[in-house]
Amino acid sequence: MSNPTLSIDTSGIILAWSREAQALLGYTEAEAIGRSIELIIPAHLRGRHQAGFARFVQTGISTLPEVVTTPMVHKSGETKKLLISVKAVRDDRERIVAVAATIRPGEGD
Numbered sequence: 001m002s003n004p005t006l007s008i009d010t011s012g013i014i015l016a017w018s019r020e021a022q023a024l025l026g027y028t029e030a031e032a033i034g035r036s037i038e039l040i041i042p043a044h045l046r047g048r049h050q051a052g053f054a055r056f057v058q059t060g061i062s063t064l065p066e067v068v069t070t071p072m073v074h075k076s077g078e079t080k081k082l083l084i085s086v087k088a089v090r091d092d093r094e095r096i097v098a099v100a101a102t103i104r105p106g107e108g109d
Contacts, residue, residue, distance in 0.1 A: 004100035007089065010057040012037045012050075015098060024082060024103055026075030040072045042079055057096050060088040069106050081106040 005024070007016040017032040025032075025040055032039065041049050056062050067085045074080050082103050089098040 003102070004087075005103040006032070006101050008037050008099045008101065010096060010098065012053060014039070021103065024074075024080070024105065025072060031075075040074075042071050042073055045071065053099070056086070056088070057099065060090075060096055062086060072103070 003018070004016070005018050005021045006014060009015050014032050014035055014037055017027070017029045021032065022028055027039070037053075038046050038049070052063065064086075067083050069081050070084050071079045072082050072084075083106050084101055084103050086099055086101045088096045089100050091097045
């Protein structure tokens with residue numbers, strides 16, 4: 001996985017937001033950090049995301065492929081299909097403390 005585009009704590013709060021995230025999703029670092037990751041998740045997918053995210057932060061095991069195309073909501077309100085890969089961030093005791101995600105443009109974006 002390349003450099004993370006964003007990082008999220010285990011409760012779903014955005015901890016880090018890169019220039020790439022801003023370019024892809026429109027929100028500045030100041031607008032995104034401290035907000036829920038649901039900021040960029042389409043409303044109809046939030047329940048599924050919450051369940052999958054909770055499972056991932058508990059187990060470190062994703063049911064998704066290594067890279068998956070997923071819809072995300074741009075600041076403008078437009079839904080864009082982007083490629084995402086995620087990785088658990090662990091502390092020195094191997095506990096998951098965050099999730100790092102790399103987001104790239106999807107085909108046609």
